[in-house]
Amino acid sequence: MTVRPVAFFDVDETLLNGKSMLLFRDWWDALHPPGETCDLEAMALTGKDRSELNRAYYRRFAGVPAHELQTAGREWYAAFRTDPHAFVVPAVTALRRHRALGHMVVLVSGSLWPVLAPLAADLGADRILCASQRVDESGFLTGEIVRPMIGEAKVEAAAVLMAAASASPADCFAYGDHVSDLPLLRAVGTAAVVGTDPVLSELAVREGWLRLPCETGPLDSLSPL
Numbered sequence: 001m002t003v004r005p006v007a008f009f010d011v012d013e014t015l016l017n018g019k020s021m022l023l024f025r026d027w028w029d030a031l032h033p034p035g036e037t038c039d040l041e042a043m044a045l046t047g048k049d050r051s052e053l054n055r056a057y058y059r060r061f062a063g064v065p066a067h068e069l070q071t072a073g074r075e076w077y078a079a080f081r082t083d084p085h086a087f088v089v090p091a092v093t094a095l096r097r098h099r100a101l102g103h104m105v106v107l108v109s110g111s112l113w114p115v116l117a118p119l120a121a122d123l124g125a126d127r128i129l130c131a132s133q134r135v136d137e138s139g140f141l142t143g144e145i146v147r148p149m150i151g152e153a154k155v156e157a158a159a160v161l162m163a164a165a166s167a168s169p170a171d172c173f174a175y176g177d178h179v180s181d182l183p184l185l186r187a188v189g190t191a192a193v194v195g196t197d198p199v200l201s202e203l204a205v206r207e208g209w210l211r212l213p214c215e216t217g218p219l220d221s222l223s224p225l
Helices: 020-031 040-045 050-059 066-080 089-100 113-123 152-164 179-186 198-207
Strands: 006-009 104-108 127-129 133-135 141-145 173-176 190-194 210-212
Touching: 006 089, 006 152, 020 066, 020 113, 050 141, 066 113, 066 133, 089 104, 089 113, 089 173, 089 190, 089 210, 104 113, 104 152, 113 127, 127 152, 152 179, 173 179, 179 190, 179 198, 190 198, 198 210
Parallel strands: 006 104, 006 173, 104 127, 173 190, 190 210
Antiparallel strands: 133 141
16 A cells, blocks of 8 residues: 655645635624624733634634535635635645645644635645534534644644554645644654744744745636646
8 A cells, every 4th residue: 555645734824815714704794793702813912822712713603503604614715715815825836746746635724614625625635634613413503612723733633644544754744834833843754834934934944944935826826736
């Protein structure tokens, strides 16, 4: 059996130009004005950690039928991908190169499945590692998730996947833009930093990691490899 190396890609501001969770929330709220809102930006300013902010985000969808959110995710993505600056061109190009080499391409993100699934289909990704939203017996979202897919959770999920695929971490790749991606970047043989995060940029120089600029553009302008 041929073992395929795995290429892990963070999504927000690594492949997509922007934070998909917040962009989708704004799109959703425009169609479904909330009664009481959770101001995530204000929570962030008070020093709440990313996992707590992530859980608070998902509570916005409590009581929503799961199938409705899936449909909304497809509609949001269809509109988003028409933006001429929607994608981070160097990272998408790298993803397509991994696909051409026969590598397994995996999206790893704290964002939600309904938003990530159409992106994965569009880019030809093989797997998605993200937060799992809890659904009650009637098919409605409870607003809770199993675990935020942030920081150490990313590397733990990646380790399980690599073990299941019999892939050696030394032969695998990871791409990220934020210091929270550091555990994942350190868990593989080849790490790539996208953009200009100061901590990751300094580490990239010290560790000899790949560095990709955050040049943006439309997906349809990129020719498949």
